[in-house]
Amino acid sequence: MFDINSHAVENIQSWSYDYPWKLKIVKPIKLEKQMDPLALNLNKQIQESSQAAFDCLSDLGKQMFFPAGILTQSAEAKEKAHRFNATIGIAVENDEPMHLNVTKKFFSNLELKDIYPYAPPGGRPKLRKLWKDKLVKTNPTLKGKHFSTPMVTSALTHGLCIAGDLFVGQNDVVIIPDKLWGVYRLNFVTRKGGKIVNFPMFNSQNGFNIEGFRQTVETEAVARKKIIILLCFPNNPTGYTPLPEEAEAICQIIKEQADKGVRIVTISDDAYFGLFYEDSIKESMFSTFCDLHENVLAVKLDGATKESYVWGFRTGFISFGTKTAKPENLYPALEMKAQGVIRSTVSSCNQPAQAIIETVLEDPEYWENLESKYQIMESRARQLKIILQKKHYREAWEYYPFNSGYFMCLKLTYVDAERLRVHLLDKYGIGTISLGKTDLRVAFSCIEEENLEELFDLIFQAAKELQA
Ligand SMILES: Cc1ncc(COP(=O)(O)O)c(C=O)c1O
Numbered sequence: 001m002f003d004i005n006s007h008a009v010e011n012i013q014s015w016s017y018d019y020p021w022k023l024k025i026v027k028p029i030k031l032e033k034q035m036d037p038l039a040l041n042l043n044k045q046i047q048e049s050s051q052a053a054f055d056c057l058s059d060l061g062k063q064m065f066f067p068a069g070i071l072t073q074s075a076e077a078k079e080k081a082h083r084f085n086a087t088i089g090i091a092v093e094n095d096e097p098m099h100l101n102v103t104k105k106f107f108s109n110l111e112l113k114d115i116y117p118y119a120p121p122g123g124r125p126k127l128r129k130l131w132k133d134k135l136v137k138t139n140p141t142l143k144g145k146h147f148s149t150p151m152v153t154s155a156l157t158h159g160l161c162i163a164g165d166l167f168v169g170q171n172d173v174v175i176i177p178d179k180l181w182g183v184y185r186l187n188f189v190t191r192k193g194g195k196i197v198n199f200p201m202f203n204s205q206n207g208f209n210i211e212g213f214r215q216t217v218e219t220e221a222v223a224r225k226k227i228i229i230l231l232c233f234p235n236n237p238t239g240y241t242p243l244p245e246e247a248e249a250i251c252q253i254i255k256e257q258a259d260k261g262v263r264i265v266t267i268s269d270d271a272y273f274g275l276f277y278e279d280s281i282k283e284s285m286f287s288t289f290c291d292l293h294e295n296v297l298a299v300k301l302d303g304a305t306k307e308s309y310v311w312g313f314r315t316g317f318i319s320f321g322t323k324t325a326k327p328e329n330l331y332p333a334l335e336m337k338a339q340g341v342i343r344s345t346v347s348s349c350n351q352p353a354q355a356i357i358e359t360v361l362e363d364p365e366y367w368e369n370l371e372s373k374y375q376i377m378e379s380r381a382r383q384l385k386i387i388l389q390k391k392h393y394r395e396a397w398e399y400y401p402f403n404s405g406y407f408m409c410l411k412l413t414y415v416d417a418e419r420l421r422v423h424l425l426d427k428y429g430i431g432t433i434s435l436g437k438t439d440l441r442v443a444f445s446c447i448e449e450e451n452l453e454e455l456f457d458l459i460f461q462a463a464k465e466l467q468a
Contacts, residue, residue: 034063035062038067042064042333045330045333048326048329049324049333050326050330052296056167056263057167058168061337064166064337066121070087070088070089088117088118090118097112097115099116107352116351119152119348119350119354121343122342123348124351124354124355127355130358131317132149135300138274139283141287146321146331147321147327148334148335151339151342152315152316153342154314154315155305156269156271156301156302159303159318160184160267161191161345162341163267163301163318164187164191164194166338166341168188170193171193171195172192172224172227172228173194173196173224173228174188174195174228175196175198175217175228175229176196176197176198176230176231177198177199177209177235178199178200179201179202179235179240180232181237181269194228198216199212199215199216201235201238201240202400210250213253221262225262225263227262227263227265228267229254229264229265231250231268233270234272234276234405234406237407237439237441238401239381239405240401240402240404241276251285254266258295261295265298265299266289266297267301268284268286268289268300268301270300272405273302275374275377280404284302286300289321294324297321297322298321299318300319301317302317302319303316303317307370308360314353377406380452381404381444383452388456392460393460395413396460397412399411405445406446407441407443409435410442411438411439414463416466417434417436417440418434421433423462423465423466430455432459440459442459
């Protein structure tokens, strides 16, 4: 009998080698027997702090742990190995990370230690603390609340992957409004075997469809003990963020189910956070979810990618919050599990990008720059609303309400969205995104204000041509 890896969480079945080339399945072993003692310890810690949080974990989430291997030994050596440190797998020369000058010339304001070595799997500690401070500064309701210190992810996509691994199991239901970013499906359904259940995002008054949300949550909660709810505001593709009374109703609906004992994981996708242009809420819903109820485990995904305009830096964060008497036991255990996912997927996230964001977060110029870009985006959104008042447009489309973010979305009346997209591209050289039969997403974030009118006039003209 050859144990491929006695610590491997994915090693749910035992394998036997008769010959090196012949791999045959013996018999499935029960999960608990196979579980690493470190995972069992984390589970115990989580269960003792919050049974509900434990119940929210997927099978993989229950098995996940952070191995006490090379990284732990290296960390110890970093503290104590004064003579020679021959632990971690980087190369050293003259007491500095070995590097090629040809790469160094691109980094004039970073020290070698902030460029070349691996970042810790959970992210640079100072950056994590600064991001937490930023969350409280920009979400004042979070002040004084206990939520975990954000861990660095390879941006929001990776945060979704971590949340999926930890909380979404086979056939678990993820409730999401029907206006959604398509990659959720790839992550929760294709990767995790979960089920996405949609409800129409808007009601007939063009507000957030509270009744639809209530019915969907109630129906799914009756059928199962655990549900996952994903809300993305500012929304992709519509650019909508709820009004304060809508946000309150959403929280109330979640709380009612939690009162009945349903375990609820809320995932807040805050990719476009901060770009609120009108009278919507201006904080993340996580601010309320994180201490809403003992049965609600809130997960916050956010990042520098979109809100700090550094998409390619791939730097995001994942944070947890719940109402518990023992947050100091719960969060470190959840973090260790998240760290296990990070270690087994990307190992750790980009060091220089983290170092840059860490530095600019303390620079007043960051906040000034952010404000000036906000002004540009807000002005585009306002100008677009004026342009969209043109009466003749109404025969070709309505538009979904938008008050935030990068996008707006047309609801076409007579022309098929994909036909229009292709026609716009072929005849006018205009790129848009078609979503289903009626919806055409326009990212006004990448169109200069003075070009918006021409863009929408051409979309209208193209629609008319197809009608003819
Ligand atoms: C709603 C939403 N969430 C997450 C992401 C992924 O963001 P990131 O680039 O930070 O991975 C996107 C990107 O397009 C998005 O639109």
